[in-house]
Amino acid sequence: MAWKIDELIDDSDLVYERDLARDANQESIWLDYYNHKLAKHVNSPETKQTYRELVFVLERAVRQLPHSHQLWSRYYEVIGEPDETASQKQIQLFSRIYERATANSSELDAWLVYLQFLTEFCNYEVTLIRRTFDKALLAVNSKYHYHIWKQYVKFADSVGGPTAAAIYKRYSQYIDPEILAKKSLETNFPTSIEVQSLYDFIDKFKELGAQSEVRNIYEQLLASPEKYKSLGTPLKFLQEYIDFLSKREEEENFDIQEKSSLIESLILQAIQLDPENLGEIYKGFSRYLQTPNVSIDARYYFEKGLKNCLTVRDFEIIYRLYTNYQEEKLVQLRDDIKKYPTEDSYSIEFNFRIHCLETLIDNRPILLNDMSLRQDRNNLDAWFKRVDIYGENLNQILKVYVSAISSINPFQAHSASGIEANKLSKIWIDYASVYASREDYSTANLIYSKAVESQFRDLDELAELYIQWSEMLLQSNFDDADSRSLSVIEDVLLKKFDPDLDKHAKQSVQFRIHRSTKLWMFYLDLLESFIEDKDSTSEIEKVIKAYDKMIEMKIATARTIINYAQFLQSWKYFEKSFKVYESGLTYFKDSEVRYHIWKLYLPEILQRENIGIERIRDLFEMCLFGNENDVGIPAHLSKDLILQYFQFEKGKGFLMNSIRILKSGIQKLRKEWSEQNVSRNVRNNLAIDKFDLYKKVFETIGILQDTDETRNAYESAVQDDSLTLPQIIEVTNSFINFEKSLKQLDRVRALFKFVTRLSAPDAIIMKQVWEAWEQFEVEYGSEATFKDMLRFKRTVVEEYARNELLKNSLNPMGFVKSSTGPKVSSINASEESEPQKVNEEANPDQIEMDMDDL
Incomplete structure (x- = not known):
C-alpha cells in the first residue's frame, strides 16, 4: 500500500x-x-x-x-527489534536499515546492535558477518574494541574451522603483547576462552586444527624467549614444540622432509641450549622417531647425546632410547629381509646394525665413564675407574694416563668418594710402573722426573713420588742403581733454596719438599739399609747427620727421636742415644710425648751397668718431681715410673728411700687430684693409682717392722679425701688387722667407730663392716663392750635418720645437698644406698685424739 x-x-x-x-x-x-x-x-x-x-x-x-x-x-x-516470528522479508528490511545506520558511523552501540542482529538472525551468512565485524573494528575507536571482540570470538566458537582460526589469530594480534607474555593475569576480556597467555591460543588453535598457527606461536616464543620468560624457558618451548611436531597430523603444505629438517634443527638447538637436561630432550625426539614415515637415521643424534650428557639419569635415558631404537630398526630390517629376500641391501644394513648394537652394549662402561669425566675432570675416581675398564688394553691405559695428567687441575684434584689411595701422585706412579714392569726403566725414570715438577695440593703426594722413584731405581738394571736412588732423594732434601724466591714459588710443594718428614724417614731407612756392619762408619755418620738435620730443621717427630736413639743403641752409641732422648724431652712440650720418651729412656739407662746411681736418681727426680714445664710429666701419667724408681731404690737396698719415693708420688697425685681443671675420668684414675701406691707403702713398711711408721702410713691413708669409700674401708680393715696383731683393742674399736660413720648403716657396703665389728667383740670384747657397740650403732642410725628427715623437710623434691666437713669419695659405693659423708663428729682428726688418750 x-x-x-x-x-x-x-x-x-x-x-x-x-x-x-x-x-x-x-x-x-x-x-x-x-x-x-x-x-x-x-x-x-x-x-x-x-x-x-x-x-x-x-x-x-x-x-x-x-x-x-x-x-x-x-x-x-x-x-x-525482530523476533523469532519475523519473516525473511522483515529480516532483510532490518538488515538494510542496520547496514545503512553503520555505513558511516563510528558509534559503538550502532555496530553492536547490527552485529547482534547478524549473529542471531543471519548466522548462515558467515562471510557477511566476518566482514561486518572487521568493518566495525575499523570504524569504532580502538578503546571500545573489547565489546566487539566479545561478540566476535563468540561467533568464532560457533562457526569453528578455518574461519574461527583466522578470527583467533587476529584476536591474538589485538591483545596487548605484555598480556600474552605473562604466565597468569586477570584481564578484562571475558571471552569464551580465558585469555592468560599465548598458551591459551596454542590450545585453541590445536582444538581448531590450525597447526600452522601453533607453529607460528612456538616460533614466536623461540624468536623472543626473553620477552616470554615468565611463560617458561627456551628449552621448555623447544621440548613442547618437538612434542607437538611429533604428534600432529601432516599439513598439505608441510611435507615430511621439511618437518624432519625442522625437528632436527630444534633437537640441535635444545642440545646446545641445555646440555644438562638431555634426557628430557631425547624423550621428545624418540617420540618423533616413532611417528610414521620418519626417514632420518637418528644414530648421530643419540651418539651426540651420549657424548654430551652430564648426569647418570640423562645417560640412562638416552642409552635406553638408543638401544630401543636400534632394536626396533633390526626388527624392521628383519621383516624387510623376509619380504625381499633377494635384496642384499637389507642384509648388509642388518649386519651393520647388529654390529652397532653390540658395540653400543660393549662400550656402555666407557661411555658412562666419559659422562663422569664431563661432570668433573678433576675427579680422580673416574680416571682410576677408566683404567680398570680397559683391563689389559695397554695402549688405551697409557692414553688414559696421558689424558689424565694433561686434563687434571692439580689444585682441584680430589676423590669424590673419599678413597684415600686415589691421588694425583698415584696416577703418575701407575703411569711409570707400566714401563718399569716391562723393564723400560729409562722411560719410567723420565716420567718420574716430569712428575716431580708438577704441582700437588698435598706435600705428601710429592714425597710419595720421590719415594717411589727412588725405589724404582733401586730395582732397576742401571749399573749405578744405588747411587741414583740415593741421589734422587739427596738432591731435594739437601738442596739449598734461594730465600729471595717470589711468593708464588715459596707456596709450591717443590719449595717445601725438603721439610717433608715422610721423605726424610724414607731417606733414613734407605741410608740404614746401606749399613752392613759396625765398620760402616761413614754410612753410620751419614745417618746421624740426617737425624741431626731433621732436629735442626725442627721437623723431627717423637717417633723420629725414638728411632734416632734406638739406631744409636743398635750400634753401641749409648751416650749419644741418651743425649738424643734428653734433647727430645726439651724439644717436645706435650706431656704424652715426654711420657713415652721417659718410658723408653729410663729402662735403657737402667740397663747400663756403668751408669752411676746419682745420675739415675737425678733423671728420675727430673722426670717425676722436677718442673713439669721443663721436662717432667704430670701426675696422672707417673704411676709406672714412680714404681720403677721405687724398684730401683729398693733393689739397691735403699728401703727408706724407696718409701720416701712412694710417699712423694702420693703427694704428687693428691696435688693434681685437687686441681680444679682435672676431668672426672682423670681424677678417678688418680685415686686408683694413689691407692696402689698406698698398698705398696704398706707392703714395704711391713718389711721394716716399724710400728710408728706403719701406723703413720695407715693414718695418712684413711684421712686421704681423694680415696673412694671402698678404698678407705679396705685400708681401715688392714689398719684394724695391724692393730689387732699388736693387741691394741681400743685402737681397733676407735677405727671401727671411724669407719662405720662414713655411710648409712643400712648401706650394703657397711653391713660387712658392722658384721666385722660384731665378730671382733665376740672374739676380743666383753658384754659391756658389745653393748657399747650396739648403743653406738643406734646412735649412728638415729643420726642418719635425723639427717634424712631434715634434708627432706628442707627439700621436698628429694634433692640432697652434699654434706659439709671432711669428704670421702663414694664412687664405687653400693647403688642401693647412697653413702653419707663424714660429719664433724667423725672427722679423721678424731682418730688420732682418741688413740693419743689411750
Whole structure:
C-alpha cells in the first residue's frame, strides 16, 4: 500500500516543514519534528498511522543526516527489534536499515546492535558477518574494541574451522603483547576462552586444527624467549614444540622432509641450549622417531647425546632410547629381509646394525665413564675407574694416563668418594710402573722426573713420588742403581733454596719438599739399609747427620727421636742415644710425648751397668718431681715410673728411700687430684693409682717392722679425701688387722667407730663392716663392750635418720645437698644406698685424739 503525502503531513506540521526548508541540516529541527509527531499521536488509536508518520520523518532525517546517532536511535525505537516470528522479508528490511545506520558511523552501540542482529538472525551468512565485524573494528575507536571482540570470538566458537582460526589469530594480534607474555593475569576480556597467555591460543588453535598457527606461536616464543620468560624457558618451548611436531597430523603444505629438517634443527638447538637436561630432550625426539614415515637415521643424534650428557639419569635415558631404537630398526630390517629376500641391501644394513648394537652394549662402561669425566675432570675416581675398564688394553691405559695428567687441575684434584689411595701422585706412579714392569726403566725414570715438577695440593703426594722413584731405581738394571736412588732423594732434601724466591714459588710443594718428614724417614731407612756392619762408619755418620738435620730443621717427630736413639743403641752409641732422648724431652712440650720418651729412656739407662746411681736418681727426680714445664710429666701419667724408681731404690737396698719415693708420688697425685681443671675420668684414675701406691707403702713398711711408721702410713691413708669409700674401708680393715696383731683393742674399736660413720648403716657396703665389728667383740670384747657397740650403732642410725628427715623437710623434691666437713669419695659405693659423708663428729682428726688418750 502506497503512502500518501497528505496523510503524513497536516497543518500542525507545516511550521517544521518550513524550518526544514530553510535548513534541513539542523538535527534539532528533525528531533523536534519527531517529538511533535510522537506527542500528537500519543493517545491515537491508529497505531499503524502513527508508525508511518514517525518513519516518514525519521527516514527523511537519516537520509539528510546519516551520521546522526540520535536520529538512528529514534529510528531503532520506532522499528523495534525482530523476533523469532519475523519473516525473511522483515529480516532483510532490518538488515538494510542496520547496514545503512553503520555505513558511516563510528558509534559503538550502532555496530553492536547490527552485529547482534547478524549473529542471531543471519548466522548462515558467515562471510557477511566476518566482514561486518572487521568493518566495525575499523570504524569504532580502538578503546571500545573489547565489546566487539566479545561478540566476535563468540561467533568464532560457533562457526569453528578455518574461519574461527583466522578470527583467533587476529584476536591474538589485538591483545596487548605484555598480556600474552605473562604466565597468569586477570584481564578484562571475558571471552569464551580465558585469555592468560599465548598458551591459551596454542590450545585453541590445536582444538581448531590450525597447526600452522601453533607453529607460528612456538616460533614466536623461540624468536623472543626473553620477552616470554615468565611463560617458561627456551628449552621448555623447544621440548613442547618437538612434542607437538611429533604428534600432529601432516599439513598439505608441510611435507615430511621439511618437518624432519625442522625437528632436527630444534633437537640441535635444545642440545646446545641445555646440555644438562638431555634426557628430557631425547624423550621428545624418540617420540618423533616413532611417528610414521620418519626417514632420518637418528644414530648421530643419540651418539651426540651420549657424548654430551652430564648426569647418570640423562645417560640412562638416552642409552635406553638408543638401544630401543636400534632394536626396533633390526626388527624392521628383519621383516624387510623376509619380504625381499633377494635384496642384499637389507642384509648388509642388518649386519651393520647388529654390529652397532653390540658395540653400543660393549662400550656402555666407557661411555658412562666419559659422562663422569664431563661432570668433573678433576675427579680422580673416574680416571682410576677408566683404567680398570680397559683391563689389559695397554695402549688405551697409557692414553688414559696421558689424558689424565694433561686434563687434571692439580689444585682441584680430589676423590669424590673419599678413597684415600686415589691421588694425583698415584696416577703418575701407575703411569711409570707400566714401563718399569716391562723393564723400560729409562722411560719410567723420565716420567718420574716430569712428575716431580708438577704441582700437588698435598706435600705428601710429592714425597710419595720421590719415594717411589727412588725405589724404582733401586730395582732397576742401571749399573749405578744405588747411587741414583740415593741421589734422587739427596738432591731435594739437601738442596739449598734461594730465600729471595717470589711468593708464588715459596707456596709450591717443590719449595717445601725438603721439610717433608715422610721423605726424610724414607731417606733414613734407605741410608740404614746401606749399613752392613759396625765398620760402616761413614754410612753410620751419614745417618746421624740426617737425624741431626731433621732436629735442626725442627721437623723431627717423637717417633723420629725414638728411632734416632734406638739406631744409636743398635750400634753401641749409648751416650749419644741418651743425649738424643734428653734433647727430645726439651724439644717436645706435650706431656704424652715426654711420657713415652721417659718410658723408653729410663729402662735403657737402667740397663747400663756403668751408669752411676746419682745420675739415675737425678733423671728420675727430673722426670717425676722436677718442673713439669721443663721436662717432667704430670701426675696422672707417673704411676709406672714412680714404681720403677721405687724398684730401683729398693733393689739397691735403699728401703727408706724407696718409701720416701712412694710417699712423694702420693703427694704428687693428691696435688693434681685437687686441681680444679682435672676431668672426672682423670681424677678417678688418680685415686686408683694413689691407692696402689698406698698398698705398696704398706707392703714395704711391713718389711721394716716399724710400728710408728706403719701406723703413720695407715693414718695418712684413711684421712686421704681423694680415696673412694671402698678404698678407705679396705685400708681401715688392714689398719684394724695391724692393730689387732699388736693387741691394741681400743685402737681397733676407735677405727671401727671411724669407719662405720662414713655411710648409712643400712648401706650394703657397711653391713660387712658392722658384721666385722660384731665378730671382733665376740672374739676380743666383753658384754659391756658389745653393748657399747650396739648403743653406738643406734646412735649412728638415729643420726642418719635425723639427717634424712631434715634434708627432706628442707627439700621436698628429694634433692640432697652434699654434706659439709671432711669428704670421702663414694664412687664405687653400693647403688642401693647412697653413702653419707663424714660429719664433724667423725672427722679423721678424731682418730688420732682418741688413740693419743689411750
